[in-house]
Structure formats: C-alpha cells, structure tokens
Amino acid sequence: MNNNYFHYRIYGRSKGRNKKNFQYDKYRSIINNRAIKDLKVTDNNILDIGSGYGESTLYLAENYINSKIIACENFFDGNYKLINETEKKQLNNIYIHNGNVHQFLDKLTEGKYFSLIWILFPDPWPKKKHLKRRLINLFFFNKILKYLKKNAKIYIATDSKSYLKEILFLVFQLRNQLIWENQRKLGWDYNNTSLVQTKYYKKAIKNGSNPFIIKLRTL
Ligand SMILES: C[S@@+](CC[C@H](N)C(=O)[O-])C[C@H]1O[C@@H](n2cnc3c(N)ncnc32)[C@H](O)[C@@H]1O
Numbered sequence: 001m002n003n004n005y006f007h008y009r010i011y012g013r014s015k016g017r018n019k020k021n022f023q024y025d026k027y028r029s030i031i032n033n034r035a036i037k038d039l040k041v042t043d044n045n046i047l048d049i050g051s052g053y054g055e056s057t058l059y060l061a062e063n064y065i066n067s068k069i070i071a072c073e074n075f076f077d078g079n080y081k082l083i084n085e086t087e088k089k090q091l092n093n094i095y096i097h098n099g100n101v102h103q104f105l106d107k108l109t110e111g112k113y114f115s116l117i118w119i120l121f122p123d124p125w126p127k128k129k130h131l132k133r134r135l136i137n138l139f140f141f142n143k144i145l146k147y148l149k150k151n152a153k154i155y156i157a158t159d160s161k162s163y164l165k166e167i168l169f170l171v172f173q174l175r176n177q178l179i180w181e182n183q184r185k186l187g188w189d190y191n192n193t194s195l196v197q198t199k200y201y202k203k204a205i206k207n208g209s210n211p212f213i214i215k216l217r218t219l
Contacts, residue, residue, distance in 0.1 A: 007102040007140075010074050011133045012123055019076045030083050031096045036070050037107055043068060044115040044149075049101045049122075050074075050135065052199055054082025056120050059196035061091045067115075069094050072101040101135075105143055112149040121200035121211075124160035136167055138174075145177055145218065154178075154216040157190055159204035164212050171216060182215040189213075 024031065039045050044067050051057045051071035060069045071094065073079050079098050086094045097104040125133045136156065144154070158164050171180050182188050190201065190211035204211045 008100055010100055011125075011130075013075050019080075022076075022080070027083055030086055030094060031079060031098055033095050036068075036095045036097055036104070039068065039070075039108065039111075039113045041111040041113055043113075045070065045113045046116045047072065047101075047114050047118070047144075047147075049117065049119045051078065051082065051096075052121075053078045054085060055196050055198045056118055057082055057094055057096075058085055058089065058091070060116075060118065061086070061094045062089075064116075065093060067093060070097060070104070071095070072097045072099070072104050074098075074100055102140075102143070105147060108147065110146065112152075113147050114144075115149050115152045117144060117148065117152070117154045119155070120157040120196075120198050121204070122156070122158065122163070124158065124163050126160060126162065134163065134166070136163070136170070138170055141170055141174055141178075145174075148218045150218060152218045153181075154214075154218070155195075156214045156216070157195075157201070157211055158214075159207075159209040159211040164214070167214060171214075177219055179217050179219060180214065181217050182213070187215070 046060050046064055046067045046069045048057045048060055048069060048071045051073045054071060057069055057071040071082060073096065076098060079096050082096060119136065122135045125131060156167060171178050186192055190213045193213055195213065201211055
C-alpha cells in the first residue's frame with residue numbers, strides 16, 4: 001500500500017447537507033476550477049489549508065488582491081458558505097479545491113507556486129490513539145516545502161499545546177529549510193495579532209484556551 005492511501009484519508013466531516021443538489025457547473029469559476037491546476041510560478045499564490053467556513057480565505061482575498069487564493073477544504077458546507085460570500089463580496093481571486101490538500105498538491109506539476117500558506121487551527125486530534133491523524137507531520141512539511149518559494153511564509157495557528165510542541169519539534173528538524181520568526185511571547189499570542197477570527201479561533205477563546213500563531217519562513 002503506498003503512502004498516499006494514508007494521506008488521502010481524512011477523518012473529519014466531509015459531506016454536508018448542502019451537497020446534494022449542488023450545481024458544480026454553475027460555480028465552476030470558483031470551485032474545482034481548472035485554474036488551480038494551472039498556477040504560475042511567476043505569481044505569488046496563496047494556499048489556505050483547512051479553510052473551514054472560509055473566514056480566513058476571505059481575509060486573504062481582501063488583503064492580497066493581486067494573489068490567487070486557493071482554499072483547500074474537505075468539508076463541503078464550509079466551501080458552500082465560502083462560495084456564497086465570495087459572490088456576495090464580488091471577489092475574483094478565490095479558488096476552492098473541494099477535497100484533501102494532499103490530493104490537490106499531488107496534482108500540481110513541480111514548481112515554486114506559493115509565497116504564503118495558512119493553516120489555521122488544524123484538527124488537533126488530542127487523543128493519543130488519534131495522534132497519527134494530525135495533518136502536520138514531517139511528510140506534510142516536506143511536501144509543502146516543494147511548492148514554496150524562497151522567503152515564503154507559513155502561518156500555523158493552534159490552541160493545542162501538544163500540537164504546538166510537535167510542530168516546533170518538526171521545525172527544529174527542518175532548521176536548514178525553515179526559520180521560526182516569532183519566537184517571543186508577544187509575537188506568538190494570536191490575540192495580539194490583527195489576524196482573522198475564525199470559527200475555531202472563537203471556539204478556542206470560548207473554551208478558555210490560548211491560541212498560538214507560529215510564523216515560519218522558508219530559507
Ligand atoms: C478545526 S477545523 C479549522 C477550520 C478553520 N481554519 C478555522 O479556523 O475555523 C480544520 C479543518 O481542516 C479540514 N481538513 C482537515 N484535513 C484536511 C485535508 N487533508 N485537506 C483539506 N482540509 C482538511 C477539516 O475539514 C476542517 O474543516
């Protein structure tokens with residue numbers, strides 16, 4: 001069995017109640033559009049992984065108007081909401097891959113397409129027996145590094161202390177390729193940033209936990 005079997009499997013929710021009668025053709029300019037396979041290395045494309053209900057993608061689209069923002073999300077209802085908001089706000093730089101980020105990346109031809117990747121509040125899978133389900137691991141980092149430009153940024157937010165530790169250990173292992181830029185307490189407190197307040201950010205605050213943001217740069 002090859003590696004992809006494990007990485008193409010997602011344990012979270014995928015189908016939503018909105019999927020049944022969805023007319024893909026009507027929204028082809030946004031969702032599963034060919035353009036996301038035809039990215040140009042000369043552009044500063046941005047990848048938003050696990051975009052949930054799309055608050056982060058909208059924020060990126062409004063703040064980086066000259067970039068293509070690719071949202072990769074497996075949960076259809078989240079993507080559906082993002083499509084509606086994209087239309088309402090008349091944004092024309094959002095593209096959605098409805099599915100697994102691994103599948104999206106594996107279909108790209110080799111190239112340094114991205115100048116920024118966001119992964120806000122990846123599923124923490126806190127139980128010991130589920131740790132293997134976590135999205136961010138060495139395999140994942142090595143994969144995204146193939147597509148990131150030099151001096152590109154990776155932002156990762158989490159309120160799970162054990163995930164944070166694991167990610168920082170991975171960054172240490174990859175120290176020849178990545179630098180951790182916000183190593184001071186003031187810098188890693190998500191509440192001190194003006195970043196977008198996503199559904200899972202709000203959930204973390206409601207639960208009394210303290211979200212961290214890790215800002216990395218490729219060397
Ligand atoms: C905890 S939610 C966070 C959503 C959003 N970023 C937020 O902050 O509200 C994590 C999301 O990542 C998505 N996800 C998990 N693994 C994924 C994968 N391999 N590819 C694409 N999306 C994935 C899940 O479907 C889920 O919606």
